[in-house]
Amino acid sequence: MTVHPASPSLDRTGSRLGALRTRATATVAAIAVTGAAVAVTVATSTPAAAGPGSVVVSESFSSASLPAGWNAVDGTWKVENGRLYGTSASSSDNNKITFGRHLNDFRLEATMRFETVSAATRWASLGIDVPADGATPWWIATMRSGTTAANGLEFAQRTPANAWVVTNTASAPYAAGTGRDVRVAVEVHGNQARWIFDGREAMRTNSLQRSANGVQGLFVNGATVSYDDVTVTELAPNGYLRPKGSPFTVIAHRGASAAAPENTLVAQEIARRGGADWIENDVQPSKDGIPFILHDGTVDRTTDGTGNIRDLTAAQIKALDAGSWFGPHYVGERVPTLAEQLADLRTRGGNLLVEIKGKHTRDEVATIIQVIRNEQMMGRVFIQSFEVDALRYTHELAPELPLGLLRSTLDADPVALARELHLTAYNPDGNALLAKPEVVASLHAAGVAVMAWTMDSAGLWQRLERIGTDAIITNRASELVGWNSAFLQRASADPTVDITSPTDGARLDRAQSPVIAVAATNADTVTVTLDGKKSAAGRKLDLTTLTAGRHTISTEVTGPEGTATATSTFTVTVSQAGLGYLLLTSGADPNAVTAMTTKLIHAQYAQLASYADRQAGKLVPAEVASVIAADARTLALK
Template sequence: MRLLRVTLPALAVVPLAAAFVAVAPAPAVTEDLEKPEVILEEDFSGDGIPEGWNPVEGDWEVVDGRLVGHSQSSSQQSRITFGSHERNFRVDVTVRFEQVVNAARWTAVALDIAPDGSTPWWIATMRSGTSAHNGLEFGQRTTSDSWNVTNTAPAPFDAGVGQDVQVAVEVRGSRATWIFDGVPVMNTSALRRSEDGVLGLIANGATVSFDDVVVTQLDDEPITRPIGPDSVPAVVAHRGYSGVSPENTLAAIESALRTGAEYVEIDVHSSADGVPLLLHDATLDRTTDGSGVLAEVDSEYVSGLDAGSWFSSAFEGQPVPTFADVLDLMRGRAPTLLLEIKGPETYDELVTIIDVIRERDQLDQVILQSFDEQVLRDSRDIEPELRLALLRSTLDADPVAVAEDFGVVAYNPSWARLQERPEVIADLREAGIAVMPYTINDPHQWEILRDLGVDGVITDHPGRLVGWNARHVQTVPDEPSVQIASPADGATLTRGDVIVPAVIAERADHVEITLGGEPVTEGAAVDVNTLDLGELVVAAEARGVGGVAESSSSVTIEASPAGLVHLVTGPDIPAQLRDQLLRAIDREDWARVATLAENGQGGHRLPEDIAELVAGDARALG
């Protein structure tokens, strides 16, 4: 293993909703960019498995200067871990399938895996039949040994067998870009990062060889965005997804996270006993069933209030979250928290708020902003590493000078005032200071803001802005529109998979989604184990003042050996019967599998619902 410094091309990671796949061109590399540091390089020219590489399952060996991993069946994930925990990195590796059970078998780069190979882990997957609609994937192996596939895309060509493919993945926090043979193919913002996960290589149902592994350290994504025809402003969810959920609640924040918003903006006040709580107003009256000034009541009183019913009975029982609750919800996830301190807060109250961030080691996930200048001065004194932003209801005579005086990374003014002097956007950006105006919900205004070059838009409707950005439209039609973002049309799923319905809708007052004719909730996972084999139609209907729009996609639920393995290895399966079933599956003796499922063996039986699924799938395969 050798450490050295080299230069690699910098590829842009464009944060988008987890369910949406798109690729933006990389910015030009200039001589002024600092050369990225290579932190690990291995060409397997030595004898045996290199030091620091840890085989945890399957057979691994070094043959003719290549690392070779063997997986004998589709149920075995042979894996080896290596490297150190890095937040921002690029991993490059030359990959070659030497032998595969079938074209659906795969290899993967583990992007965050425990050193001992235990679950959960996140991977970037490549099938040998790479040009299939799911030839490339981002996915998670969960603690229950099931799969959560968040993104799929086809590669430009099949990897096949016996052919070297240059694979690279760029990871910045919870965002990643899949790069196949030098071409950026797919982005995700869905990675859930651990505190100590390392890298790894995995083979499934295949023999795979690897060479020339290079891990390069990357910088954090800048807050300012590159200006160009494909540039779009970051999505900032105002008080969470406050357009569809009660503001400043965990429900609103979770909704914002699922849309793919890059920032979640919240408001924090301190209670009389010094507990930081989410609330926009100084009083409890508007958004809870309580009353009074928050600063004059204890957190125990506030904890019993309902902060959701005022918005809709569907949110009855939503509590007023503590600031700690919010940080815990966001840990390991992609968005940055734009924390507004309403002010005036005392110095000690600010210490308490910032200590909550420091105790959770989440300083890099938070930008603290305020209209109150003293709040910014005190926050800088308390924690110099905490990034700050200045909120303004009017523009300063010299915004750049003021922003630099406070040492902020962003200057976030009212859009009403900013549009009176739009030229200050370019001045601020030239100084490296981001501009994220508030609060804009009109797509026509989004177009103006994008063309002016703002870095982010604070909006009550982050889901709409995510979709608008993704399609990068120049104008928004008067009639409503709806597009099914997930599941992908034509997708093939099997047992153990989940369907997470997601749509992109504009100019719609109401959107209804059905799965197989039954209503489903956007973002709610549907277990494929509960569905019948065959074709399933996902339909969406959007209604607005301009009319009705409809969209549909279809997926196919197929029986598969991997799906049967998933069904018969659950926690409620008797061990003796499980082993008999696995042997029959490996032999592809589908009649035997069906008989064991229906009749059991040695007094052991499958749970009735599992037995029906296993027998039906086995007969479908036979």
């Protein structure tokens, strides 16, 4: 909060003192409400040419009105005390405000607080893809006040028919309740998203249906909710890199191949129900050029037929039984075409990591890509292959498709090869990767994800997680999903700490007195220092005694699972109003206060500094006099 000088229209010393005192009192009152007053630059305008890392929206609601470009579609939305408040009187009202711009890859985050709720089932949401006018359909990442419920967190769509489709649910480690600030975020990459609750991934989805022009938004239902520090940051398009603290991306090898006949639609369905993020399958052409889902060069092992797939027509392949070899209850399963597989994923959910199996001509690759286009799945398919030519053809024909290079052994320079082939991911045999784990860091530095195949044991998963592997291709997808859940539970025991007041970057004047506030989890001890000297959480900062300029608060917490640290740097600024507050609270002789205040009002800063120096230890306490003199000299230079 910036406090401006008193109005020059006040021409009497007493009136000016009263104005300064009133302004200082108002500032202290604001601090009592918000915990800290922070001047933050608002940047809600859209850059002409944004890119990864660009902050598209940064809003701390420091003005008294809704930010420019924010559209209160319905409900009551207002800015008070440095926060945005949204109110929905009824559980049937999905009140919303929209902002930002359409982005394919972005992170939306905000501090949310339930002020009042009609029931623990009521909710607030981050809008992921919302028409600017609020019309359906839209997608949201939802948080209930009863966040520990099984559906405390959700990804959901409101359909054009005004019905709900909830695609994913999860519970948070603690309840948001009321009156508690929770930092939440959602990271979106196309149809994929991660729900992040207080810095930890809670769940993910690959079922978003993105629009061509949807923006971001905030929602409230059956509650009054306040929001602060809303930011939208554009992300690099490679959403396959695993964020710190997040579990593996689970890729079901040939579908749920340990539970059902591989490369069939039933294997795909089981993998989907088991929570796999991606289905991995192989594609090859029939004699008449139709792409089919089959791993081997022949149909002998996985069907009741014989012969090379490239020697059989589509009609012949479709007549084969692809299930009875695996078990009697799968009799009658068929070898699906690529089009059939994609149609199933499009309508029932899921993404496809498709391996172009064996040598393919450019025309054969073009046919695969055309099928993907026809099925409207270009945003949900990842191409991988051992065949470099197949990847080159794919990039030439459809540069928007992500590419992964399969390798049995590691290349001498995976990074250079990744750049040459325009790879999104480098996909080596997991054992080869464990033999040379340092390549993961170099690939990540180049923006390339690492997907290891085909790893089926918890021991190997643990080793691959430690070296930073992003995704696992496995025959045991449902087990890896469970392992991921256990990983998140282990991670949730790590201590965390954040300095919530004064916030990092805060600019405060003398009239303010923020309290050091520390939010910690899983911590047994908390230590706090101010400029290297011991302090404490809950201590009120007396800014009248600190030198103008930057100051740093540091904290360290320890718990059973380790330690965590945080720092916050704030700046004590010099202003006429702040100096006035300093004079009024200095404890100086009343005659000295009157003399100094008169000089302050008339902007006689140099004279004020000299007076404070002369009276130090006499009419003005020495420790305060030095601060008064320093601030006055700073104002004299402005």
